[in-house]
Amino acid sequence: MVGIVGIYRTRIAASPYSSLRRMSDAMEHRGKQRLTLSGTDLHERFALDIRSPVTQDFYAKHKGRQTLVVCGWNVRQDIIDRLLGTQVPLTDNDGASRTQGLSDALILRTNESGLLLSRFGHSTSPIYYQSWEEGLAFSTERKALWRIGLSKPIELEPGQTLHVDAHQPQPTIRTQERTYPGVNKSRSKEELLASLRSRLRDCFNCLHSAENVGVLFSGGVDSSLAALLAKYVCRNVTLFTACGKGSHDEEFVCEAAQALEMELKVVPFDKDRVWGVLPELIYAIETTRQMDVEIALPLFVAACAARASGDRILISGQGPDELFAGYARHARLFAEMGEDALDEELRSEIQETHRVNIGRDERAIGYNGLSAFFPYLNSQFVSEALEVPSRWKISPSGIPERKVIFRELAIKMGLPETLASGPKKATQYSSGSQKILSKAVSEKVKIQRDIVSLKPDRIVQLVLDKIGIELGMPIPSMPNAELSIDLDTAHEFAQKIGETSRRQ
Template identity: 30%
Template sequence: MCSISGIIVKENPISSKYSIDMMRILKHRGRDNSGLLIDEDVIYFEKFDDIKDIEKEEIKNITLGHNRLAIVGRYGVQPIPNEDESAWIVCNGEIYNYIELRDYLKQNHEFRTDSDNEVIIHLYEEEKLNEIDGDYAFALYDKSKNIVILARDTFGVKPLFYVDRKEYFAFASERKALWHLLINIDGLDKDLDLLNKEIKRIKPNSQLIYYLDDDRFEIIEEFKKIKSNYMSQHDYSTAKEYLDKALKRAVLKRVRGLDRVGIICSGGVDSSLIAKLSSLYCDVILYAVGIENSEDIIYAERLAKDLNLPIRKKIISEDEYEKYVFKVAKAIDEVDLMKIGVGIPIYVASEMASEDGLKVVLSGQGADELFGGYARYERIFREKGAEMLKEELLKDIKNLHSVNLERDDHCTMANGVELRVPFLDEEVVEIALSIPVEYKISELRKKILRDVASKYLPDYIAFRPKKAAQYGSGGEKIVYKVAKKFGYSKKKINEFLDLLKNKIIN
């Protein structure tokens, strides 16, 4: 996975140093190599010291920046052009059907790299971008039409943010790169809430088309249509079979070509099922994180022993609490009690994976929203009925990017590790949304998923009651402990969070 960033100049030229600074700020997302398009020139490099002279140049039109974390392909340095260099792309993503797409596209196109991302630019030429099956955020510069297209995957697994200012338009994989512009070009104060208020996100399943001729843009939403009713007439047994097969395919896509992957494992049904299915196709290592006596570590260790899977655990000691609270807040670019609490085990697990030389980890993110895992879903079902619950689940899937996915991406990429989430595979989502809610919530929540999982996992995992991540790992307790160390009680937690805001912006 990677970082992308760029600046479009509206009137007066801007120093190229700002675009290079954005790439520096995001280098943790792509440690292998970098590339930068500045107007008509393209430079590829490994160290920023190699391009010091470039910082003296000015941007007259546009820049596209890319830091690469090499996973697919040895020769995939970006930006990548089409054959006549009339279009260029930078992408943060994995295209899971790129082999099939490449076979189709090579009849009419010449490929310059072995990167999965290159198929995007040729699909664009064929007007078939909706054929992409993957997790991605990309920027595509079409010189012939003088437009830039910013796009994000169907459910927002990969992040993309932008600012539209008087002098420039800019985009980046993380908000912290845009803070730099707002502070140093626009002169805004170092106020986290103020800065984030100025930054907008590209919504999932949408495209922003920027017209350079007159410095305006339009946004196309719901780019790809998601089916949500084609399974509604199937009986329980058939729906379970469809779901089982779809989950296997989703996992296989995400581990194809990899010898080994990490699993962020809480010992709950979602991550444990992903761990077991992944182990069918490649070697896996489970990563379990928590405080002393946390349930997540206890269950994950028992699972690893029963399935004969390797596991690395980390019990976060009290003298590490402060370090991880500040690191997670800085990684996610915002200060939110729940997000930090959940983010801590994800950050620490990916830190261990990075130490082990892994570049890819998988998690069970998305399963609760698809299959009714939270208590509030059960209340809605009992009090307001199936249709209202179906609407709530769909709404939560569409909002998952801002609630969970951006946090998880930032926590793993802070350690140079890419997160993949099989439950948010398009086929799995379409099946889950089509399944009658009565199959999900009956005598227990996530019933159909648990029944699928019981085929692969011990019952103590398949039917383990849901416990929120921040409680199972002790993440929220860590935040309160650090607040107390700084002199803030639970009642004054918001004052501690304000302190955190100042810390991560300075």
């Protein structure tokens, strides 16, 4: 995804260039192509810097004193031209927005009237903002705001628009609730499967003829179907799996890749590699939360390998578990509370996954200069999936009992039945990242007497927080625990960040 940083000045006398440069330096990983606009290019209160990889997931146009940036995978070029010339953006409820790809987009527009940041309801592109004495700063990553001393960035939620009027002192936020269709019990299973198949094909068609594409591969039905569909429309598709030696994934993915007849690169990691990459990973995903680190670890290592292989796009299979009832808790809820309760739970979970999972995964991938592609979170596919009644997602007596209709969809689209029906553990367990992180911490940390009674997971969290503090990340208050930690790797990476921030 494109990297965007910008400043709106409440005081004309305040120069934005020093702050803008430091923010942009923090986004260097987003790409070498750079567009900087300020002064006569924009309204005098604005300064904007855009870093971009060479991919097709964003569009930027500058005309006169107007600038338009659209982050999204399936936005038609004629719509970009029309948006540049209009004063009022399409809303997420606009009937045209879905077919034109805007319901998945993040739109930034500046002109003489001010700044408009619109994050439509299904956008996987996050953006953050915070006010301070010079005005308002915004960025697609929090680390750029941290770089200029802003420690409490606010995320613009899906469905929200941030409006900065050039003639008003304070920005305003307008919120529009994401809308989903209700469950459609009048359509047959065959009709719903046909619609799901059509929507998913359309989604992958926006990658038509793309070259050097990677797929985060676990061997489960989600990533296997994504790999197969990418193979149909892209050139030079490679599967990437990062896992610990002897983990569940190591053998499983090799058999799955052979069944798909696709190239697979297995990237092993051990406790030394994990400890070495930990500071950069934490900085990339912008959190020290243990579960996030465990989940992002194999993604980050795989993305490093994809970058080294020359790939530009990395496909993630995130989404079907929330859309089609893939967790054990879904089967329990269906059995205890019934179909309607599960329908409502899935609707809630798909909204939550944008906040909890997608931003983390996108940053782990984007830090390596790659564009992340989440096909199952395309707005039209999500809407179709939520129309499917839960009774076709859960089969209490079936094997497997969860994601039933999605597995049928995968088979209809050409996935071998062995892959469509195979079981799959959560990433942090199947890849071995949880155990290896724990081992890495236990070897690098000397536990003092005052924390010897703490549970191992709590000690791991304390260590991750210590690393985050070393990197200058704003960390909530933590217990006054004495830890003797080998922080040489964190020191080295912190020094590297510091050198970048001082670069002129």
